[in-house]
Amino acid sequence: MAEDYKLNYTDTDVDLLQSLKAPGKGYWILLTVLFLLICAGGAAWGVQIANGIGEAGKNNPVGWAMYITTFVFWVGIAHSGTLISAILFLFRVKWRAAVYRSAEAVTIFGLATAGLFPFIHLGRVWVAHWILPVPNFGGLWPNFRSPLAWDVLAITTYLTASTLFFTLGMMPDVAVVRDKTRGWRKKVYGLLAMGWQGSDNQWRHYTAAYVFLAALSTPLVISVHSIVSWDFAMSIVPGWHSTIFAPYFVAGAIHSGLAMVVLLLIPMRKAFKIEKYITPHHLESLAKFIIFTGLIVGFAYSIELFVAWYSGNPYEKAIFLYRMSGDYAWAFWLLITTNVFVPMLLWSKKIRTSIPWLVGICVSVEIGMWLERFVIIVTSLAHDYLPYAWGIYKPTLVDSLIVIGSFAWFFFLFMIFSKTLPVVSMWEVKEQIDPPMKSGM
Amino acid sequence: MPTPGQTYRFGIFAHLDTLLAAMKQLPGEGFREMEVYSPTPHHEIAHLLDRKPSPVRVFTLVGGLIGLVTGWGMTIGSTMIFPIVVGGKPVISIPPFGVVAYITTILFGTIATFIGFLVNARVPQVKVVEGYDDRLSSDHFGVLIHCHPEEVVNLEKLLKKLGAVTVTKSQGL
Numbered sequence: 001m002a003e004d005y006k007l008n009y010t011d012t013d014v015d016l017l018q019s020l021k022a023p024g025k026g027y028w029i030l031l032t033v034l035f036l037l038i039c040a041g042g043a044a045w046g047v048q049i050a051n052g053i054g055e056a057g058k059n060n061p062v063g064w065a066m067y068i069t070t071f072v073f074w075v076g077i078a079h080s081g082t083l084i085s086a087i088l089f090l091f092r093v094k095w096r097a098a099v100y101r102s103a104e105a106v107t108i109f110g111l112a113t114a115g116l117f118p119f120i121h122l123g124r125v126w127v128a129h130w131i132l133p134v135p136n137f138g139g140l141w142p143n144f145r146s147p148l149a150w151d152v153l154a155i156t157t158y159l160t161a162s163t164l165f166f167t168l169g170m171m172p173d174v175a176v177v178r179d180k181t182r183g184w185r186k187k188v189y190g191l192l193a194m195g196w197q198g199s200d201n202q203w204r205h206y207t208a209a210y211v212f213l214a215a216l217s218t219p220l221v222i223s224v225h226s227i228v229s230w231d232f233a234m235s236i237v238p239g240w241h242s243t244i245f246a247p248y249f250v251a252g253a254i255h256s257g258l259a260m261v262v263l264l265l266i267p268m269r270k271a272f273k274i275e276k277y278i279t280p281h282h283l284e285s286l287a288k289f290i291i292f293t294g295l296i297v298g299f300a301y302s303i304e305l306f307v308a309w310y311s312g313n314p315y316e317k318a319i320f321l322y323r324m325s326g327d328y329a330w331a332f333w334l335l336i337t338t339n340v341f342v343p344m345l346l347w348s349k350k351i352r353t354s355i356p357w358l359v360g361i362c363v364s365v366e367i368g369m370w371l372e373r374f375v376i377i378v379t380s381l382a383h384d385y386l387p388y389a390w391g392i393y394k395p396t397l398v399d400s401l402i403v404i405g406s407f408a409w410f411f412f413l414f415m416i417f418s419k420t421l422p423v424v425s426m427w428e429v430k431e432q433i434d435p436p437m438k439s440g441m
Numbered sequence: 442m443p444t445p446g447q448t449y450r451f452g453i454f455a456h457l458d459t460l461l462a463a464m465k466q467l468p469g470e471g472f473r474e475m476e477v478y479s480p481t482p483h484h485e486i487a488h489l490l491d492r493k494p495s496p497v498r499v500f501t502l503v504g505g506l507i508g509l510v511t512g513w514g515m516t517i518g519s520t521m522i523f524p525i526v527v528g529g530k531p532v533i534s535i536p537p538f539g540v541v542a543y544i545t546t547i548l549f550g551t552i553a554t555f556i557g558f559l560v561n562a563r564v565p566q567v568k569v570v571e572g573y574d575d576r577l578s579s580d581h582f583g584v585l586i587h588c589h590p591e592e593v594v595n596l597e598k599l600l601k602k603l604g605a606v607t608v609t610k611s612q613g614l
Contacts, residue, residue: 009580141523144516145537157548179575195566202562203482208495209558430481438456
């Protein structure tokens with residue numbers, strides 16, 4: 001990797017700390033737009049709280065709709081971070097060093113966004129504590145057989161592990177910022193650096209903790225979205241009750257997460273002039289990964305259809321026919337196209353090394369992955385066993401604004417991060433370049 | 442590990458090879474107690490210092506085991522207090538409780554690992570060590586050496602001779 005970077009320690013700090021300089025007008029305009037969208041989402045939530053959950057367009061039978069769709073979408077987005085930061089670290093993949101910090105931020109902010117939706121979905125959020133399974137309280141008993149209980153535990157654990165991994169990885173870099181700044185910034189970054197000095201004793205424990213945190217986080221990549229998938233698969237609803245849901249959801253999560261990382265890295269490397277750190281090689285490596293996850297997702301879709309046909313289960317067959325030809329067929333065919341066929345364009349080196357193409361394909365994947373969750377959730381509830389109970393869900397202004405607001409919230413958090421903390425891990429980039437040598441080696 | 446209240450000198454080096462050469466020579470001159478500072482971990486430094494493996498792994502193991510026991514204990518204990526049959530399944534259902542125990546193992550293991558790091562690396566600290574140079578986090582290397590008061594002059598001269606760009610006073614950690 002040293003030959004890739006052609007850098008030295010001093011340049012690395014100077015270049016990568018550019019991102020912390022005072023932002024320009026464009027940054028503030030974008031931040032204001034995002035803030036206004038968050039306010040719009042917040043106001044929509046206020047309307048829902050005032051008038052009731054009916055404002056969200058949910059009905060009987062479609063009781064899970066946009067909110068749970070978006071919840072699953074954001075948990076999925078969060079998966080790329082741990083994949084890139086932990087799994088690629090354990091496999092010693094060198095290109096990870098330049099991109100993992102942003103990917104970890106995507107994980108944390110993705111989970112912070114996802115975490116809003118169960119509360120928004122509750123309706124009467126002010127009595128959210130009623131669902132806490134505190135013995136002898138509210139007539140509820142702890143039911144650890146429910147995948148919803150596993151889900152709460154899994155996502156809390158994922159957020160905790162990701163935040164600790166992010167904090168640990170950031171510490172030496174925050175110390176660089178502390179040592180390069182003066183005044184109140186030095187004090188603030190000094191507090192965040194927690195007295196990090198880079199002594200051998202600190203590095204010794206640091207590297208040990210880093211490996212163990214990576215090793216502990218790695219199974220979470222697989223298990224968290226598996227558990228999210230069991231929220232559906234453990235039920236007997238047609239189209240949900242499937243043993244392939246866990247790997248299928250995990251692959252989809254990584255698919256959308258990688259696309260989001262690419263979508264954030266491309267403008268960031270340009271805006272902060274860090275193209276020599278986040279190189280076309282990094283983007284191409286991520287693009288190759290997207291081909292791989294796209295293939296897995298495509299395989300899962302085809303197997304799902306095969307099982308529906310081969311099982312001979314009339315309800316399963318009916319729901320898939322409904323998905324392909326019913327009220328939401330447009331969404332079904334769009335998701336197949338955007339998640340599977342469009343990413344296959346990346347087989348062409350010319351396309352995967354073209355920034356506009358890459359952006360277009362990653363946007364396509366994001367649209368597709370959101371639609372995938374929408375189709376899974378809404379179609380199965382809309383057409384389950386009893387034809388007289390069938391129904392249709394249509395999005396409303398309230399739930400649409402809340403979903404748009406969640407996107408604004410995610411990007412808002414990411415933009416704040418990009419201007420306050422180093423977006424590329426300086427100490428890990430330095431690990432891959434030649435240290436300063438008097439002998440010039 | 443240097444001891445507080447003793448005499449120390451901090452030698453700042455601009456190059457890794459100069460630092461490594463100094464680290465090899467200093468023990469032969471009677472200066473064995475040292476701590477080395479670098480912007481990124483280096484195997485060569487760790488090899489010369491030859492410290493024991495980090496005990497963080499013990500924290501990870503103990504934390505994970507506590508999590509495992511907590512997960513099983515919480516699930517089995519709560520269902521024994523509220524023995525309600527759900528979905529015709531046994532009151533103590535091993536597969537779903539195993540999922541919870543798996544998650545709590547990772548949760549507790551992760552938290553314990555981080556605590557292990559904080560305890561052993563002695564962070565958070567309010568202040569950095571006296572004599573710490575701001576370049577150490579960026580592109581320089583440092584060696585903090587314990588010495589007796591009568592050895593100070595010799596040590597300073599030796600550090601300069603070995604290529605230190607700056608030598609500063611320190612009270613140690």
